[in-house]
Amino acid sequence: MKDKNISNERYTQKKTTALELFNIQLAIDNHAILQALTFDLTEGEILCLLGPSGCGKTTALKTIAGLSIPQQGHISLFGDTVFSDNIINQPPEQRSIGFIFQDYALFPHMTVSQNIAYGLSHLGKQERQQRIKESLELVELSDLEQRYPHELSGGQQQRIAVARALAPKPKLLLMDEPFSNIDGQVKRRMMADLRRLLKEHNISCIFVTHAKEEAFAFADKTAVMINGHIEQLDIPAKVFNQPNTFAVAEFMEAGNLATLKHSQQVLDKIPHQWPRDIDNSGYWLFKPQHLILSHSLQNTGIELIDSTYIGRGYQHDIAIRLTKSNHAPTVIWKAETETPLGIAIGENIALEYDQQPHWLQD
């Protein structure tokens, strides 16, 4: 009976909102950088801000931290308003936010312990020492307390930056491109370790990247940012497989996109059933791994132009003529197969699609 009550309690427990951004507008020299930026973050959630270079990701993080000041909008942290239309503007040091910069920004002339102590000057000596000890234990680097940053590997520097940011026990952790300087296997291990640490301690986090693979591996939710606003916020798989807009699909390299007009020309060549009664502007999205290619003796207007081994399988470039004319313009699509195609470059192919394509109402 007791167990049942506990599980009911858990079931009905409402998730706390860690951060709310509403209609943030920030312009520099009349150039709009953040435009109606609006999103929420739930306590303990890891959100990735993903987008092309210059779309405003770093500015968004700085705005949340209080390091950049917007002209308009509202920001609240765990229910407390920290910014409201420039009437309320809590300074960065009062917002209880940990910030990890792209290059980690460790002070080179200070030891690891001094670096961590820097943000703890408001505490007494004993408590400060205790926090340094705890935060080094958290990142499992207790034995490096007296080292200088140049005596640490890239991965260790990142963990010290994490320890320094978490030592003051912030309500929210912000990270700007935290994995961009690290490669391959080390990066994958660091991402897994850091994600586990954040989850174990229920730490809410926003991190910025322009690499979608990092969003897939590290984030609970992904917000795709284009031109200073969020185009789509969802779980990474949904953003990748069911993008809302052309801009998101293009940035995510989600697959082959075709306008309705082009689709109708191309779709004639694909023996499959799908609704054609759409009269709005928009795009079909065809995922490369769902295209089925076969050799055809007829002039299908579809030709294999390249096949490349990509580790998990093979990627094929196919040219699709838009009309029957030999001089018609072509579109290039990508297809992927697990095994070699067995079709020579330049040969005619027939195309099938093994599922309903995704329609983007742009």
Ligand SMILES: Nc1ncnc2c1ncn2[C@@H]1O[C@H](COP(=O)(O)OP(=O)(O)OP(=O)(O)O)[C@@H](O)[C@H]1O
């Ligand atoms: N202090 C500033 N003065 C003028 N323009 C600025 C300033 N800070 C940022 N910008 C401009 O604002 C836009 C957004 O910059 P921001 O650094 O936020 O983008 P980003 O998405 O983080 O880019 P990246 O991925 O390249 O780091 C850019 O066009 C940038 O040139």
